[in-house]
Amino acid sequence: MDDDRVSSDSVQQLIEQISCVNKAKMINHVGSVEEGTYEIYTCVEKIIKQDILGCEMTELEGKDLGNKEESTAPEEEVFGDVLWDAHDEQEQMEAFQQASSSACELGFEKYFERLNDLVAAPAPIPPLLVSGGPGSGKSLLLSKWIQLQQKHSPNTLILYHFVGRPMSTSSESALIIKRLTLKLMQHSWLVSPLTLDPAKLLEEFPRWLEKLSARHQGSIIIIIDSIDQIQQAEKHMKWLIDPLPVNVRVVVSVNVETCPQAWRLWPTLHLDPLNSKDVKALITAECNSANVKLTKEQEKKLERHCRSATTCNALYVTLLGKTIACAGSTGNTDETLQRCFQCQDTVSLYRLVLRSIQESLQSDKEKDLLREILCVIGASHNGVSESELMELFPELSSAVLASLVHSLHKMCLLTYGCGLLKFQHLQAWEMVRLEYMEEGENVISAYRQKLVDYFTMQLSRDRVTWRSADELPWLFQQQGDKQKLHECLLNLFVSQNLYKRGHFAELLSYWQLVGKDKSSMAAEYFDSLKEYEKSCEGEESMICLADLYETLGRFLKDLGLLSQAVAPLQRSLEIRETALDPDHPRVAQSLHQLAGVYVQWKKFGNAEQLYKQALEISENAYGTEHPRVARELDALATLYQKQNKYEQAEQLRKKSFKIRQKAARRKGSLCGFALLRQRALQLEELTLGKDTPDNARTLNELGVLYYLQNNLETAELFLKRSLEMRERVLGPSHPDCAQSLNNLAALYNEKKHYDRAEELYEKALDIRRRALAPDHPCLAYTVKHLAVLYKKMGKLDKAVPLYELAVEIRQKSFGPKHPSVATALVNLAVLYCQMKKQTEALPLYERALKIYEDSFGHMHPRVGETLKNLAVLSYEGGDFEKAAELYKRAMEIKEAETLLIGGKATSRHSSSGDTFSLKSALSPNIFLEPGQR
Numbered sequence: 021m022d023d024d025r026v027s028s029d030s031v032q033q034l035i036e037q038i039s040c041v042n043k044a045k046m047i048n049h050v051g052s053v054e055e056g057t058y059e060i061y062t063c064v065e066k067i068i069k070q071d072i073l074g075c076e077m078t079e080l081e082g083k084d085l086g087n088k089e090e091s092t093a094p095e096e097e098v099f100g101d102v103l104w105d106a107h108d109e110q111e112q113m114e115a116f117q118q119a120s121s122s123a124c125e126l127g128f129e130k131y132f133e134r135l136n137d138l139v140a141a142p143a144p145i146p147p148l149l150v151s152g153g154p155g156s157g158k159s160l161l162l163s164k165w166i167q168l169q170q171k172h173s174p175n176t177l178i179l180y181h182f183v184g185r186p187m188s189t190s191s192e193s194a195l196i197i198k199r200l201t202l203k204l205m206q207h208s209w210l211v212s213p214l215t216l217d218p219a220k221l222l223e224e225f226p227r228w229l230e231k232l233s234a235r236h237q238g239s240i241i242i243i244i245d246s247i248d249q250i251q252q253a254e255k256h257m258k259w260l261i262d263p264l265p266v267n268v269r270v271v272v273s274v275n276v277e278t279c280p281q282a283w284r285l286w287p288t289l290h291l292d293p294l295n296s297k298d299v300k301a302l303i304t305a306e307c308n309s310a311n312v313k314l315t316k317e318q319e320k321k322l323e324r325h326c327r328s329a330t331t332c333n334a335l336y337v338t339l340l341g342k343t344i345a346c347a348g349s350t351g352n353t354d355e356t357l358q359r360c361f362q363c364q365d366t367v368s369l370y371r372l373v374l375r376s377i378q379e380s381l382q383s384d385k386e387k388d389l390l391r392e393i394l395c396v397i398g399a400s401h402n403g404v405s406e407s408e409l410m411e412l413f414p415e416l417s418s419a420v421l422a423s424l425v426h427s428l429h430k431m432c433l434l435t436y437g438c439g440l441l442k443f444q445h446l447q448a449w450e451m452v453r454l455e456y457m458e459e460g461e462n463v464i465s466a467y468r469q470k471l472v473d474y475f476t477m478q479l480s481r482d483r484v485t486w487r488s489a490d491e492l493p494w495l496f497q498q499q500g501d502k503q504k505l506h507e508c509l510l511n512l513f514v515s516q517n518l519y520k521r522g523h524f525a526e527l528l529s530y531w532q533l534v535g536k537d538k539s540s541m542a543a544e545y546f547d548s549l550k551e552y553e554k555s556c557e558g559e560e561s562m563i564c565l566a567d568l569y570e571t572l573g574r575f576l577k578d579l580g581l582l583s584q585a586v587a588p589l590q591r592s593l594e595i596r597e598t599a600l601d602p603d604h605p606r607v608a609q610s611l612h613q614l615a616g617v618y619v620q621w622k623k624f625g626n627a628e629q630l631y632k633q634a635l636e637i638s639e640n641a642y643g644t645e646h647p648r649v650a651r652e653l654d655a656l657a658t659l660y661q662k663q664n665k666y667e668q669a670e671q672l673r674k675k676s677f678k679i680r681q682k683a684a685r686r687k688g689s690l691c692g693f694a695l696l697r698q699r700a701l702q703l704e705e706l707t708l709g710k711d712t713p714d715n716a717r718t719l720n721e722l723g724v725l726y727y728l729q730n731n732l733e734t735a736e737l738f739l740k741r742s743l744e745m746r747e748r749v750l751g752p753s754h755p756d757c758a759q760s761l762n763n764l765a766a767l768y769n770e771k772k773h774y775d776r777a778e779e780l781y782e783k784a785l786d787i788r789r790r791a792l793a794p795d796h797p798c799l800a801y802t803v804k805h806l807a808v809l810y811k812k813m814g815k816l817d818k819a820v821p822l823y824e825l826a827v828e829i830r831q832k833s834f835g836p837k838h839p840s841v842a843t844a845l846v847n848l849a850v851l852y853c854q855m856k857k858q859t860e861a862l863p864l865y866e867r868a869l870k871i872y873e874d875s876f877g878h879m880h881p882r883v884g885e886t887l888k889n890l891a892v893l894s895y896e897g898g899d900f901e902k903a904a905e906l907y908k909r910a911m912e913i914k915e916a917e918t919l920l921i922g923g924k925a926t927s928r929h930s931s932s933g934d935t936f937s938l939k940s941a942l943s944p945n946i947f948l949e950p951g952q953r
Contacts, residue, residue, distance in 0.1 A: 112182060114437055114438060116166070118444075119182060131161055135271065139176075146260075150162065150274070150291065152291030153329070154275055154335070154447055156333055157335075158273040160334070161291065162243055162245050177204075177238065179203050180245070181196050183245060189526075192526065194222065194524075196250065201221075204228065218528065240269070242268065242270045246275075248274040293329045294337055300319070303337060303340060304341075330365040339366065339432055356376075360372065371455060377428070377431065389416055389424070390424055397443065398457075400491060401490060405440050406441065408487070425441065432445065433448045468498055475495070486517055489521075493508050509530055509531060512552055516567070516568060539581070563599050570592040570609070570613060573617070582621045589614045591881065608633075608634040608637035612634045624663055634655075650679040656672050715745060716742050722738040723735045727763075755788065758783075759798075761783050765780035778806070778813065781805060785803065794828075794829065794832060803825050817855075823844070826847070837871055837874060838871070841871060845864045846868045848864055850889075881913065887910040888906075
């Protein structure tokens, strides 16, 4: 230290020492705090998924290819072809844990017996209704019983859903039914198309329940807590009235006051108020947790007070115990007891708790902040995070916030759900409304507007997070501002975020609210997307554009607009083929989605070919035993079944089933993947000596893993060690050395050390040219990336022979008339144009045009793009008449595409029409190569 300041040299030394020890992740960041926080978040998320949860990530899917600011939603989860939100699932897990926590065991044994009788009773049997007043302990009872069932009946499949506040995401009927259906599918190993139309989803659930329960060996128990809080519960839960399958039992809980009349005829288990013994045990447990001892006199007063139904309510008694425990620690128990005895129900006791917290605050400013925090949380859709509160209220310090949240959480006002602060019980929210919002809707509207302004500001900064997509449309809906809601929906990233997290029904309801039918939605999305496409430049924005086109296509497919869904999915495929590696898994994703449209359209020939192409790419990218491969096998099996090809379908289903079984077992053994790899490496070095091909391969794989975690410094250390060991053990000309050189080159390219990357790519190319066949994929890979690097560095003369070699390799691999050859020709032609060599470019464009027309037909977008390029060449060459003719043809194709998206034309592909190539352009995308087993 110099003059009590840390010198930059000492900081650098510390960073280097930490990096060398390799036990901590170093993030090099220069920029805003928000960007730095995002980098840390991304890094921690990847480490948790790979090292702790054991989620597999490959080199192809591990890199974030999209715009970070625009894709901060939780990673989408897919089962079959149905998107669902991992965040919603996590919320349910946390809700279950919170519901099951209590200071002491209450006398639930008699209720457990009744619930057990339900399971043992002969079918058919209607749902069992668990009723009681608000806060009577229904959630606690059900969660404790679930735990007992899981322990004593492991073969019983238990599906639960805890409904939160009315109008929250957890209370949306379509999401609940979709979640239950998908959980059933997972447990029955069945992958089958599932409608996302909310009305059909609710209508078809009884048939799904019958079908899936028949495949399950054992009982199925479905538990829905606070079912009466579901929006229009009686209308949307009609399946409860139908006879249930033989092995299915249903338990639902309701508040006595809000239970639908038709359900009151079901067998009912009513929760009585707590008896005096349980009241005393609960208060004593709360006091003991704070080391507070009540006197005999105080205990007698409590016993006399807790004799009515409301004062023996489980939540009331819990809150009473916590209040006394807090007072006892400060020495004013008697005074607090007198104040508590004036509160005859839970809401009034909550009011006392809030006022006690207010009195403990040191200034009016802190009291105002307390009010603001509670009111903003109440006005939100699903809660508010601490960081959002800090941004909403700049005067709120982290110390004050931490103190307030601690007090509110301790006294059962607030709780956490997936990182968001929300009310722990409905009575707490009711109390806040009475305390702070007596003027009614005007006050709530003002706080909603505060949230609207905050999340709108996020959008204006191009920050579309899952939070802004979650809150903003809902807030506009509550405010009745249809114009703003409409504008929000036309933000492509807001709609994409909602859709990719499986909130299709919510998205559809917003569009219906602004008065748009399906065709209008399609047209408006397409117009917005075309406008966005004009601003797309560079690889990242094009990949992002492809994702948006795919989202639009899938949304239109789910709306049943099949003819309109083809074009955006086709466009997504074309962009990915051009911007990514021809065998990239995202290309397989596009093929898969396009095939799904043709299946619904009953154009099975087209669909089969696309599924097979997607299967081939997935097998090459992931290996033959990956869940993505199982997904394509299931899709093909479903297709064959629709064509009555039952034998072929059954063979594929068996193959898929084995893959999924292995994957499920493997997932359980992948925990701590990176750490185990490092330990394995240390053991191998001790037992085998340091220099072995296996150790070199492990070092390479560790390098790839750290590269995927964006830990480039550590990745470089491992990749260098791998290269050095391979050169010593295998010799410097071995193909494995080329792999290490290639990976290091990709890493230096990522770090923008282009000269170093160039040198290593050239060495790798030299080795692979001598060691591999002229059409080997690894040779093509290095040729492609070195060519792109030369072009990026402005070394166009050096790039030309490599682009020419790429054409030769593709001709040898696929034949001279394959579309991927045409794309390679176009890439070479573009390069010649950049070098002002239009004469050399012209025949290449003409040859590419012929291949595209023969492969795709005369009206394909790829044909239109090539015609446009030829028009420019002709114009520059002075042949204006030819240029005009070519440009006119190009525009006719463009107009036809626009009409197609708008729903005014049929698809360009008939059931016997053109097929698609999955091979295309040279990829500027760079990713590392894993070791070969």
